[in-house]
Amino acid sequence: xxxxxxxxxxxxxxxxxxxxxxxxxxxxxxxxxxxxxxxxxxxxxxxxxxxxxxxxxxxxxxxxxxxxxxxxxxxxxxxxxxxxxxxxxxxxxxxxxxxxxxxxxxxxxxxxxxxxxxxxxxxxxxxxxxxxxxxxxxxxxxxxxxxxxxxxxxxxxxxxxxxxxxxxxxxxxxxxxxxxxxxxxxxxxxxxxxxxxxxxxxxxxxxxxxxxxxxxxxxxxxxxxxxxxxxxxxxxxxxxxxxxxxxxxxxxxxxxxxxxxxxxxxxxxxxxxxxxxxxxxxxxxxxxxxxxxxxxxxxxxxxxxxxxxxxxxxxxxxxxxxxxxx
Numbered sequence: 001x002x003x004x005x006x007x008x009x010x011x012x013x014x015x016x017x018x019x020x021x022x023x024x025x026x027x028x029x030x031x032x033x034x035x036x037x038x039x040x041x042x043x044x045x046x047x048x049x050x051x052x053x054x055x056x057x058x059x060x061x062x063x064x065x066x067x068x069x070x071x072x073x074x075x076x077x078x079x080x081x082x083x084x085x086x087x088x089x090x091x092x093x094x095x096x097x098x099x100x101x102x103x104x105x106x107x108x109x110x111x112x113x114x115x116x117x118x119x120x121x122x123x124x125x126x127x128x129x130x131x132x133x134x135x136x137x138x139x140x141x142x143x144x145x146x147x148x149x150x151x152x153x154x155x156x157x158x159x160x161x162x163x164x165x166x167x168x169x170x171x172x173x174x175x176x177x178x179x180x181x182x183x184x185x186x187x188x189x190x191x192x193x194x195x196x197x198x199x200x201x202x203x204x205x206x207x208x209x210x211x212x213x214x215x216x217x218x219x220x221x222x223x224x225x226x227x228x229x230x231x232x233x234x235x236x237x238x239x240x241x242x243x244x245x246x247x248x249x250x251x252x253x254x255x256x257x258x259x260x261x262x263x264x265x266x267x268x269x270x271x272x273x274x275x276x277x278x279x280x281x282x283x284x285x286x287x288x289x290x291x292x293x294x295x296x297x298x299x300x301x302x303x304x305x306x307x308x309x310x311x312x313x314x315x316x317x318x319x320x321x322x323x324x325x326x
Contacts (some may be wrong), residue, residue, distance in 0.1 A: 003179060005244050005318050012254075020196065023250075024326065026181050026250065026285075029136075030296070032165050038099075041070055044086055046179035046269075064094055065257055066263075070178070084278045086255030088106075089107055089275055090105070090107040090108045090109050090110045090154075090155075090156075090157070090161065091105065091107075091109045091110070092109075092110045092112070092307075093109060093110065093111045093112065093313070094112040094160055094311035094312060094313070095112075095311050095312070095313060095317075096311050099197050099321060099322065099325050103132040103133075103134050103155050103156060103326075104155075104156045105156070105157075106157070107156075107157055107158060108136075108154065108155050108157035108160075109154075109155045109156060109158055110152060110153070110155070110158050110161070110165075110304050111128065111153040111154075111155060111313065111318075112149075112150060112151075112152060112307055112309075112311055112312040113151045113152075113153055113312055113314065113318070113322060114148065114149065114150065114309055114312040114315070115143050115147070115148055115149060115150075115151040115301075115315075115317060116148065116315055117145075117146060117147070118145055118146070118147050119142050119145065120255050121139045121141075121151055122139075122143045122296050122313070124139065124151055124153065125137045125138060125139055125153060126270060127315070127320070128155070131318065131319065131322045131323075132326075134156050134323065135150070136155065136156055136157075136159045136160070137153060137154070137155050138153070138159045139151055139152065139153050139154070139162075140152040140161075140162045140164075140165030140166050141155060141166050141170070141275075141301075141304065142151075143301060144186065144188075144299070145250070146186055146188050146190065146281075146298075147300065147301065148299070148300045148301075148306055148310070149172070149299070149300040149301030149302060149312075150166045150301045150302065150303060150309040150312050151239035151301070151306060151312075152307065153277065161195070161252040165304060165305070166275055167275050168304050168305030169253065169272060169273070169302065169304075169305060170272070170273055170274075170275070170277070170301060170304050171270070171271070171272045171273075171301070171302040171303035171304075172270070172271065172272075172273070172279055172299060172300065172301055172302060173264050173268075173270045173271075173273045173299075173300050173302055174268075174269055174271075174279065174283075174296055174297075174299035174300060175260070175265050175267065175268055175269070175284040175296070175297045175298040176266070176269060176286070176287070176294045176295065176296050177265055177266055177267075177294055177295060177296075177297050178200060178265050178266075178267060178290070178292055178293075178294045179194055179195055179196065179197030179265060179292055179293065179294070180194055180282070180293065180294065180295055181193040181194075181195075181287075181294065181295055182291035183222075183223070183237075184221070184280070184297045185221050185223070185280035185281060185283065185296060186280050186295055186296045186297070187294055187296070187298075188294065189279075191295070193293055194293075195291075195293045195306055195309055195313075196290045196292060197246040197248055197265060197290075197292045198253065199291075200290050202259050202290060204290055205257050205259065206257060206291065208257075208289045208290050209255045209256065209257045209269075209286065210255075211289065212252050212282065212285070212286060212289075213255050214235075214252065215249060215250070215251050215253050215274030216249070216251075217244050217247040217248065217249055217250075217252060218247060218248055218249075218250050218277065218278065218282065218285070219247045219248075219281065220233070220278055220280055220281065221233075221278055221281050222236070222237040222242065222243070222246065222279065223232070223237050224247075231297075233245075243316055248276055249275055250273065250274050250277045251273060251274035251277075252271065252272075252273050252274075252277070252282070253272040253273060253274075254270065254271065254272040255269065255270075255271050255272075255282075256269065256270045256271075256317055257269045257286075259277055266297070269283075270302075279296060279299055280295075280296050280320070283295065283296045284326060288321060292297060
């Protein structure tokens with residue numbers, strides 16, 4: 001007799017004799033046998049008292065009535081309850097996991113996209129909105145049009161998690177050009193200022209980079225999406241307005257620089273930073289510390305938290321796969 005059935009029969013005997021322990025159970029059985037006339041069927045191993053109650057002796061074959069058969073079937077049919085599916089977190093879709101089962105699920109979906117150069121972050125969201133046919137689509141951190149790299153797009157109810165993704169540590173790589181400055185601090189506008197850069201040595205750029213590591217103050221660029229008086233700063237900048245902005249505290253966790261071997265005027269960099277960091281401004285401030293000027297010529301967002309651009313979808317892939325899968 002297996003353990004589960006033995007436990008059941010022991011409990012049944014305890015209820016019959018009113019005992020809470022095995023010793024009391026044995027005493028109760030002997031007292032009950034003395035007080036009551038008991039008839040034993042030797043061939044079956046079944047004992048009945050005068051009231052017709054039935055109990056069984058261990059170690060003997062037992063004929064089961066309907067109740068015992070139900071108990072036997074119950075133990076045979078026991079199945080492990082499957083783990084509940086966590087529907088509070090959205091499906092994060094990258095190339096490794098594929099597309100989500102549905103875009104408008106209970107928690108929505110998150111899409112890792114490698115933003116093409118020349119597109120705004122808003123353009124990516126607009127195209128995806130039409131592809132997945134879901135109204136609520138938003139990104140978790142703007143990338144400038146000239147920049148490429150990881151853009152996290154939240155779809156449906158996952159848009160509630162935008163702030164969570166925006167607060168994650170971000171990693172960038174890019175190129176800055178010494179001795180030339182632009183109004184937008186990047187290559188999207190013409191050079192408006194030139195300063196000497198030949199005096200800058202390799203050791204100088206490494207020392208300057210080290211001075212920008214840690215918590216620093218940074219003034220955002222005029223050509224940015226920050227709102228002042230209900231209007232984007234870049235709209236004011238295009239009209240020629242110049243507003244004095246207050247510096248903001250940011251964190252630079254890593255800032256690695258290396259002189260380009262092909263063109264000594266170019267500096268290749270990698271940055272790991274906190275939310276709210278403007279890489280264009282970092283490049284300009286870095287060059288200023290070297291008694292020169294600079295503008296950013298290339299930028300790619302490599303990571304956001306644990307999410308990498310290596311797992312991000314190319315937009316052409318999404319345009320091909322989404323219509324076929326839904």
